[in-house]
Amino acid sequence: MRSSGINQVRPRNKYELMIDLRRFGEPRLRGKYLFLSRIKSGRLRDLVDYLHWRLGGYYSTSIGVDERPLDGYFHVYHVFVLEEYGVYVLVDLIADPGHPVVESITPVVPAANWAEREIMDFIGVKFRGHPEPHRLILPDDWPENVYPLRKDYPYDDKLPTSDKIAKLVRESSPATWEPEAPGDHTVIPVGPYHPALHEPEYFELFVEGEKIVDARYKGFMVHRGIEKIAESRLSYNQVSFIAERICGICGFTHSTAYCQAVEEAAGIDVPERAEYIRSILLEIERIHSHFLWMGVAFHLLGYDTGFMIMWRLRESIMDLAEELTGSRKMYGANIVGGIRDKWDIRDDKAALIKRMLDEIREEYLKYIPKIISLEEIKKRTRGVGVLSRSDARKYSVLGPHARASGIKTDVRKYRPYAAYKYVNVEIPVLDDGDIYARMIVRHEEILASIDLIHRLLDNIPKTPLHADTSYIPERRHGIGCTEAPRGEDLHFVITGRDNKLYRWRPRAPTYNNLLSVPAMLRGEYLADAPIIIASIDPCFSCTDHVVVVDLRSGRRRPLRTRGVVGGR
Amino acid sequence: MNRIKVLLENLRRGVVTEQYPFKPIRVPERLRGKPVIDPDKCAGCGACVNACPPNALTMRDDKHSSMRFIVLFIGRCIYCGKCEEACPFGAIRLTREFELAAENREDLYQVVGLRLYHCPLCGEPFTTVRLIKRVVEALPEEQRAAATLCPRCRESVTAHYRSYARR
Numbered sequence: 001m002r003s004s005g006i007n008q009v010r011p012r013n014k015y016e017l018m019i020d021l022r023r024f025g026e027p028r029l030r031g032k033y034l035f036l037s038r039i040k041s042g043r044l045r046d047l048v049d050y051l052h053w054r055l056g057g058y059y060s061t062s063i064g065v066d067e068r069p070l071d072g073y074f075h076v077y078h079v080f081v082l083e084e085y086g087v088y089v090l091v092d093l094i095a096d097p098g099h100p101v102v103e104s105i106t107p108v109v110p111a112a113n114w115a116e117r118e119i120m121d122f123i124g125v126k127f128r129g130h131p132e133p134h135r136l137i138l139p140d141d142w143p144e145n146v147y148p149l150r151k152d153y154p155y156d157d158k159l160p161t162s163d164k165i166a167k168l169v170r171e172s173s174p175a176t177w178e179p180e181a182p183g184d185h186t187v188i189p190v191g192p193y194h195p196a197l198h199e200p201e202y203f204e205l206f207v208e209g210e211k212i213v214d215a216r217y218k219g220f221m222v223h224r225g226i227e228k229i230a231e232s233r234l235s236y237n238q239v240s241f242i243a244e245r246i247c248g249i250c251g252f253t254h255s256t257a258y259c260q261a262v263e264e265a266a267g268i269d270v271p272e273r274a275e276y277i278r279s280i281l282l283e284i285e286r287i288h289s290h291f292l293w294m295g296v297a298f299h300l301l302g303y304d305t306g307f308m309i310m311w312r313l314r315e316s317i318m319d320l321a322e323e324l325t326g327s328r329k330m331y332g333a334n335i336v337g338g339i340r341d342k343w344d345i346r347d348d349k350a351a352l353i354k355r356m357l358d359e360i361r362e363e364y365l366k367y368i369p370k371i372i373s374l375e376e377i378k379k380r381t382r383g384v385g386v387l388s389r390s391d392a393r394k395y396s397v398l399g400p401h402a403r404a405s406g407i408k409t410d411v412r413k414y415r416p417y418a419a420y421k422y423v424n425v426e427i428p429v430l431d432d433g434d435i436y437a438r439m440i441v442r443h444e445e446i447l448a449s450i451d452l453i454h455r456l457l458d459n460i461p462k463t464p465l466h467a468d469t470s471y472i473p474e475r476r477h478g479i480g481c482t483e484a485p486r487g488e489d490l491h492f493v494i495t496g497r498d499n500k501l502y503r504w505r506p507r508a509p510t511y512n513n514l515l516s517v518p519a520m521l522r523g524e525y526l527a528d529a530p531i532i533i534a535s536i537d538p539c540f541s542c543t544d545h546v547v548v549v550d551l552r553s554g555r556r557r558p559l560r561t562r563g564v565v566g567g568r
Numbered sequence: 569m570n571r572i573k574v575l576l577e578n579l580r581r582g583v584v585t586e587q588y589p590f591k592p593i594r595v596p597e598r599l600r601g602k603p604v605i606d607p608d609k610c611a612g613c614g615a616c617v618n619a620c621p622p623n624a625l626t627m628r629d630d631k632h633s634s635m636r637f638i639v640l641f642i643g644r645c646i647y648c649g650k651c652e653e654a655c656p657f658g659a660i661r662l663t664r665e666f667e668l669a670a671e672n673r674e675d676l677y678q679v680v681g682l683r684l685y686h687c688p689l690c691g692e693p694f695t696t697v698r699l700i701k702r703v704v705e706a707l708p709e710e711q712r713a714a715a716t717l718c719p720r721c722r723e724s725v726t727a728h729y730r731s732y733a734r735r
Contacts, residue, residue, distance in 0.1 A: 234621060309578070
């Protein structure tokens, strides 16, 4: 019996890694994907510990797939990103349909908490040893043993009508979960709408005087069931539009990630010009998103002048996007294999972009140094909402949020996609981990993005805009990753037949980042809660994407028994 | 001090808001607005219906009146322009019109009705008169007769040719 791997030689490349991982299961390398199946019994947690904590990789997400029609099993894929080796390790767990239980990895990697619960809700695979095996997404009065993402559940099922639900609820007894409050504290609900972000979220803050002692998040109120629609009704090229509508701020990054996932799966080479145009639009989106965040942050700090200035600047970016794509936000440019013809950026448009961006940068630089050196801003943000580097690792936080906590991560730099392969991307990293650091990281990124667009426009090559996509093979796995304004955005696909996806799962960065919010809130003042929550730039629509049904009437018992101050 | 500098900068900038809706607003040339079907060009082939991701475009054949209806409902439209790309006749295109609020739901519909074409052999409607005319015009002389039959009749009529060919 070998020791747990501490004294072992660290693998130097992906081939050595593959050989190394034979200790745990059967590895299979296909391009960027290292599938690891048939995990030896009892070794799963060692493996996860090794990948996440020792090898310098990080846990990204988990995906549950009902592959019973294909090979008779439920599959759970845990995706680990090992940037150093340039591979995604997909830990492939198999669950028997008769008794779908697999081992939980949450005790080793707390970041997996939600993803595993989501699989429990939607696919019905149970996780042994999960610390809180309760419903995450499905409402409390959803009947037991009805799993919407299983393939035998029709997408247009009329189940959630009041009679049927009442019947099913009567027949089964859905498990309800009441989180117990830590000790005897006052509960302050924040939500169901965030005070500034105007999106549904619900935080319960447990306070002692003015100090927050603990916090809990309940979300997933705007599920729209788009995964099911995409798998059942839409063709490959239609999904990119629904992917764009996952988010009202970073939509284009979702559609790019989706298209990349299918392109990866099908082995389609995207022409260079399309890659450049994608990158340019992605950077425009990033600038607008960061302006938006800055505005919201200043507003929450009580500095509305800053809010107005930032949103005015953002408006110029929106005008630019409208000029290029015909829409302020829904660019609609992506198809699998490239960019649609009308979305080409010709020379006259390139000149326009450069001129407008220069104006915006000049205007921005007039204001921002003065604003971020204001004493009030500094006092409210420095040392507030600190997330330490180790906590950031624990929750696998992403994007500017991770970079402000000293983690060097950026999909654009370490796993370059689109046109980031051809240019150097500068990423700002700060160690403070407080709100001020997050603000500075985003500030630097705005300037870096403007530079980046200039460089991209200078080098844009003349090639066709889209590749031939007439053949997309069946049952291929693909992962598309982009650096959204909030962090790594990951789309996982399995291709299917009849021009349709077999499985599609988008995972927005806020999904990981939100888990870290309670850790940041602990010990802070209540008055700082809104800015702390907002400092991760949360995007609730992105996170909630998946929920399937809206239960209109049909309720026989209240959805929550507690939730207002003092309980009901 | 910085606070005052920011305010001074703002004063120098002046008014930035626009007078819309009291004055018209500049609309970019590429704006993707309300889609409109040109009823003279539309042949009712249904290519746009297949392409439309949100099912804003639907197609319905009414056997009683012997009409095919292409129905465009703006309430579902996402202005992606897929229909414009798909249309072989250039009949549907996105305009730059963006003020789409309406008082009645009916105002959000555009319906194009086209006469259905019945198969001369079995009498089943299978496409529109206009589409069959365009197809026939585009085909060489010897293929025209077969093109006017519905797919099933065409198969049975041409079957014996194929059986000869196999020998």
